Amino acid sequence: MFLASTGFWIDQLVNGLTVGSMYALIALGYTMVYGVLKMINFAHGEVFMLGSYAGFGVLVALGGEEISGPMVAVAILLAMLAAALASSGASVVLERVAYRPLRNAPRLAPLISAIGASIFLQFLVLDVTSAKASFYPRLFPSGGLEFGEVRVTYLQLFLLLSSILMMLFLYTVVQRTAMGRAIRAVAENRTNAALMGVDVDRAIVTVFVLGAAMAGVAGVLWGLFFLQIRGSMGFLPGIKAFTAAVLGGIGSIPGAMVGGYFLGLTETIGREALSAIPGVDLPNEWRDVIAFSLLVLVLLFRPTGIFGELVGRRA
Amino acid sequence: MRELLGAVRARVPSRGQLTGPLLVGVFAAVPLIPFFTDSWLRVFFLVGLYVVLGLGLNIVVGFAGLLDLGYVAFFATGAYLLGILTSPQSPIDLHLGFWYVLPLALVLGALVGLLLGLPVLPLRGDYLAIVTLGFGEIIRILLVNMRDITNGSQGLAAIEKPPVPGWQEIDEPWQWYYFVLLLAVVVAFISARLRDARIGRAWEAIREDEDVAAAMGINTVKYKLLAFATGAAIGSVGGVLFASFIGFINPTSFTLQVSINVLAVVIIGGMGSTWGVVLGAFILIGVPELLQFRETADALERIGWLRGIVNAPFAAIDAVAPFDVWQVPEASEWGRLVADKRFILYGALLVAVMVLRPTGIFPSRRRKLEFEHPLPAETAEALAAGGGGGSS
Helix, strand or coil: CCCCCHHHHHHHHHHHHHHHHHHHHHHHHHHHHHHHHCCCCCCHHHHHHHHHHHHHHHHHHCCHHHCCCCHHHHHHHHHHHHHHHHHHHHHHHHHHHHHHHHCCCCCHHHHHHHHHHHHHHHHHHHHHCCCCCEECCCCCCCCEEEECCEEEEHHHHHHHHHHHHHHHHHHHHHHHCHHHHHHHHHHHCHHHHHHCCCCHHHHHHHHHHHHHHHHHHHHHHHHHHHCEECCCCCHHHHHHHHHHHHHHCCCCHHHHHHHHHHHHHHHHHHHHHHHHCCCCCCCCCHHHHHHHHHHHHHHHHCCCCCCCCCCCCCC | CHHHHHHHHHHCCCHHHHHHHHHHHHHHHHHHCCCCCHHHHHHHHHHHHHHHHHHHHHHHHHHCCCCCCCCHHHHHHHHHHHHHHHCCCCCCCCCCCHHHHHHHHHHHHHHHHHHHHHHHCCCCHHHHHHHHHHHHHHHHHHHHHCHHHHCHHHCECCCCCCECCCCCECCCHHHHHHHHHHHHHHHHHHHHHHHHCHHHHHHHHHHHCHHHHHHCCCCHHHHHHHHHHHHHHHHHHHHHHHHHHHCCECHHHCCHHHHHHHHHHHHHHCCCCHHHHHHHHHHHHHHHHHHCCHHHHHHHHHCHHHHHHHHHHHHHHHHHCCCCCCCCCCHHHHHHHHHHCHHHHHHHHHHHHHHHCCCCCCCCHHHHHHHHCCCCHHHHHHHHHHCCCCCC
């Protein structure tokens, strides 16, 4: 069993990378907000969930399961756009209402405000949807590319490629544009950036918008991949994406990407590997336990993350 | 002579010192009033339980300034310890009585707190928040999956009620009410003493500024661990009480909602304040239960005419609109509707309290002073003149 098929393990590898790419997209929002505000945006998981619902709405409006042929590509693009817009909009409101007034408050205050916003959004959507799940239409043909024993479905391919494209886009914005420079300056030192003429408020709002757009697109990808979405769906991916951000060194953008893939791989392969031990059978939920244990271990032994980029102990 | 007078005056409690015992006396009289039926007393027990939990979390969040978002984990620890050791369905064949489990739960709760706090507490406070949030969810997964210990999702039934030697078991709602009242008073007393002791001052210093506290020679990790473990132990004892009162537990009783409830009680009531926690527990836990009472629905029915007025604009739009317009529900439904939507309300309240009134509705006196007068004017001036360099 343990060495039975290499194909099986490569399948798991692809699975892990697929899930990991979504974690990576969400993790970017955590890491960027942390970079500029030194605060965990607990509501980021809910921003992801809102994006998923916005994309769902667009897909249903365009015909749901009926969409076929080239319209599939258009529909998915529109869904992603709507998700990015909805998530960014929600994030801007959040920043304005719940975080900005507390920017200079004692450090507990914005954290509590963030968790309050997270609870508010989660239970609001649960209430509107009567706590029922919604189902994304199956839009992708079930086939895939075969590499010997290994098969990568079109859906997985699409997820991997689109997440990489999104990250490249973000990286370019942050590294190559004037706004990106402003963001990096604010992350470095807010006061000095302001003295150099950087519009700090605008830079911070941009960070929220960019992070939320990534999360919104991740929400659509999540729906396409797992099909089922619900109001509480943001909770666990939120915690895991944060774990990914910590793994890569919180505050670091490449770190969040690598952390996301690493976490996806570890939890998927970790569970299968543990289950391969005779007498052990771990249900799917154990992926959550593995991811969480990883978070605790990293905090214990290397709180600055794999890249060790920013301060872990105190900031 | 003056010394004598001073001594006498010291013996006479001031008005502030009397409020506590007086209010406890009022609470103790509640079951004697015939108006409060068993269902009321059950709600009051629940409020009392949340006062205990709130006071426990208050030590962590209010005193030491550590954000614990997974308090349910410790609550579950105590509840499951009692369940495993007294339920006939327990997969572990080991029977212990309620009164033995209670102190055990205290110790186990503190140990779980230490175990969880050790890797995280030396780090920034934010990490504690996310780790506890994660652990609050993981504990439920563990409870479901460790069937050989917890009996999985089937749960544990017939959990022991506390026997009173020479009398009977605590079973009636009024008996439970007095039990939880006693526990709440004990916990409130302990927490007040801790707050005013050296340890409480250390917590306060850490909460205000960890670096300064460390510079003053406070072992911050040790004191943070102590706060976390104390809160965990109290949560665990609360869990024992809950399991025994309900008699049946399964993993669905231990969700994120419990953590949210306790956090909301502490923060909306007023961080650091005992009476804030009591008021918070009554408003956030008691009122939603009371709103679901048959009597409440009947009472609301009597103001049914109000619905007509509130609904008038909606009805008017509905009359002309080609589609169905949302209508205000029947008055008798209002209570239940509010109760259903309480978590949305808690979330909004947490944000609102932080933004508008960070001391909570009923703040502790000291905390209020800190917020309103950060420093006496002359101290601030002296500091400014001294030019203590460097902003943070």
